[in-house]
Amino acid sequence: MGKRTPxxxxxxxxxxxxxxxxxxxxxxxxxxxxxxxxxxxxDAGMFDxxxxxxxxxxxxxxxxxxxGLLANNIDRLKVSGKAFYSCMLNDHGGVxxxxxxxxxxxxxxxxxxxxATRDKDLAWIIGQAKNRDVIVNERxxxxxxxxxxxxxRERVHGILxxxxxxxxxxxxxxxxxxxxxxxxxxxxxxxxxxYEIMLPATQASAFWRKLLKAGVKPAGLGxxxxxxxxxxxxxxxxxxxxxxxxxxxxxGWTVAWDPTDREFIGRRSLExxxxxxxxxxxxxxxxxxxxVLRSHQQVFVNGEVVGExxxxxxxxxxxxxxxxxxxxxxxxxxxxxxxxxxxxDATIIKPPFVRAGQSCL
Amino acid sequence: MTKTPGNLRYAKSHEWAQRLxxxxxxxxxxxxxxxxxxxxxxxxxxxxxRQVAAGEECAVVESVKAASDVYAPVSGTVTGTNSTVADAPxxxxxxxxxxxxLFEIAPSxxxxxxxxxxAHAYAAVAESESH
Numbered sequence: 001m002g003k004r005t006p007x008x009x010x011x012x013x014x015x016x017x018x019x020x021x022x023x024x025x026x027x028x029x030x031x032x033x034x035x036x037x038x039x040x041x042x043d044a045g046m047f048d049x050x051x052x053x054x055x056x057x058x059x060x061x062x063x064x065x066x067x068g069l070l071a072n073n074i075d076r077l078k079v080s081g082k083a084f085y086s087c088m089l090n091d092h093g094g095v096x097x098x099x100x101x102x103x104x105x106x107x108x109x110x111x112x113x114x115x116a117t118r119d120k121d122l123a124w125i126i127g128q129a130k131n132r133d134v135i136v137n138e139r140x141x142x143x144x145x146x147x148x149x150x151x152x153r154e155r156v157h158g159i160l161x162x163x164x165x166x167x168x169x170x171x172x173x174x175x176x177x178x179x180x181x182x183x184x185x186x187x188x189x190x191x192x193x194x195y196e197i198m199l200p201a202t203q204a205s206a207f208w209r210k211l212l213k214a215g216v217k218p219a220g221l222g223x224x225x226x227x228x229x230x231x232x233x234x235x236x237x238x239x240x241x242x243x244x245x246x247x248x249x250x251x252g253w254t255v256a257w258d259p260t261d262r263e264f265i266g267r268r269s270l271e272x273x274x275x276x277x278x279x280x281x282x283x284x285x286x287x288x289x290x291x292v293l294r295s296h297q298q299v300f301v302n303g304e305v306v307g308e309x310x311x312x313x314x315x316x317x318x319x320x321x322x323x324x325x326x327x328x329x330x331x332x333x334x335x336x337x338x339x340x341x342x343x344x345d346a347t348i349i350k351p352p353f354v355r356a357g358q359s360c361l
Numbered sequence: 362m363t364k365t366p367g368n369l370r371y372a373k374s375h376e377w378a379q380r381l382x383x384x385x386x387x388x389x390x391x392x393x394x395x396x397x398x399x400x401x402x403x404x405x406x407x408x409x410x411r412q413v414a415a416g417e418e419c420a421v422v423e424s425v426k427a428a429s430d431v432y433a434p435v436s437g438t439v440t441g442t443n444s445t446v447a448d449a450p451x452x453x454x455x456x457x458x459x460x461x462x463l464f465e466i467a468p469s470x471x472x473x474x475x476x477x478x479x480a481h482a483y484a485a486v487a488e489s490e491s492h
Contacts, residue, residue, distance in 0.1 A: 017396075017399075028399070032399075032400055032454075033426075034400040034402075071381065160436065222425060290403055291403055292402060292403055292423045294428070294430065313425060314403070314427075321402075321403075340421070
């Protein structure tokens with residue numbers, strides 16, 4: 001039996017098909033993942049993301065510690081509640097994990113890392129924090145619910161009390177408000193507006209049911225994957241891992257090069273790749289023929305293999321198949337993808353494919 | 362609980378087969394199979410006139426989650442395919458035993474149909490795979 005989140009029974013009650021996901025028993029869908037996808041693009045859906053690992057870092061050295069641990073620059077987070085997306089790199093510039101960092105005060109930051117990489121992430125962080133005044137505190141007592149979609153925020157506001165509503169209504173993207181024991185962040189993984197809400201595990205079911213009553217429908221991991229892919233957002237372990245660096249994973253924008261004297265882990269290796277110019281580029285693909293792009297399918301330009309798909313799916317919003325791929329050089333225009341022995345026509349684009357419900361093609 | 366109609370025959374690989382009045386065999390995938398695969402988004406059907414052997418790959422059903430081969434439950438010649446599912450793959454999810462059929466075969470060895478599983482035996486196969 002796998003690990004279960006505090007919302008496991010809610011998933012069963014909603015008719016979820018449960019699958020193993022990194023050792024967790026998680027809902028894949030509650031009937032139709034395509035319906036759940038549209039629900040998020042057109043209205044509001046909610047995801048149980050309590051399986052993700054929440055780690056609080058506290059102590060006098062936390063800020064300087066994170067200055068070296070993360071490829072993004074922690075000094076950018078100046079206002080309490082502000083958050084950013086970053087990679088955590090190894091010495092070779094490979095991606096150990098991607099994560100969100102929240103700033104509370106100079107002695108208290110919070111990281112949200114992937115569930116499947118929990119063990120190695122914690123081992124790495126604890127190893128790096130050795131002999132520093134940094135306490136690493138995994139928050140297994142905390143649940144997380146992502147509410148996403150064009151009506152997500154107003155539906156959440158409807159079930160908050162006056163103080164919570166006042167604190168959240170003014171949040172800008174990538175900011176969080178801490179109200180008593182709840183943290184409400186304007187972040188997400190769908191390309192839609194919305195919140196990610198961290199709250200005590202004991203309160204998760206009651207809050208989930210309030211959201212249901214407010215018209216927010218549950219959505220599973222299946223819809224989460226098609227939504228993030230349409231939004232051009234990477235999935236760790238599929239689109240990048242320890243053998244690939246951010247510059248060839250479409251994540252160059254998350255690396256803070258300035259100030260030049262900030263010696264973050266992996267910087268030296270990345271500088272070499274940067275000076276040499278990218279050997280491989282991370283691109284989006286749109287299939288022009290019928291079929292579904294999948295990871296590891298090969299991409300051809302002028303009959304030559306130029307790379308492969310890292311993740312692919314059918315896009316419910318566009319009605320055609322889309323993918324992220326890592327290919328040699330700076331290729332644009334037309335290509336072919338081999339699916340079950342046949343070469344099918346595809347177009348190379350710069351992600352995202354969909355933002356705020358609208359096609360970017 | 363998935364449906365397994367008593368008037369059909371079944372292959373362990375999750376196809377159903379139905380003898381039509383003209384002697385041809387209509388083939389689709391079971392309710393259990395469509396449920397496992399999830400929302401269908403693409404169906405690749407065989408060419409009409411193709412000779413197939415029992416157990417041979419004959420079609421592909423592709424859901425958001427995965428692509429899955431469909432095998433011919435009996436040997437023979439493909440006599441027709443269902444254009445409805447090619448245009449609206451979700452029909453396979455909505456009506457796997459009726460509007461969501463995939464192709465028809467003129468059997469070269471009609472006895473093969475009787476060797477397939479009955480509903481009771483197939484339900485046991487599906488049940489064992491659900492756990």
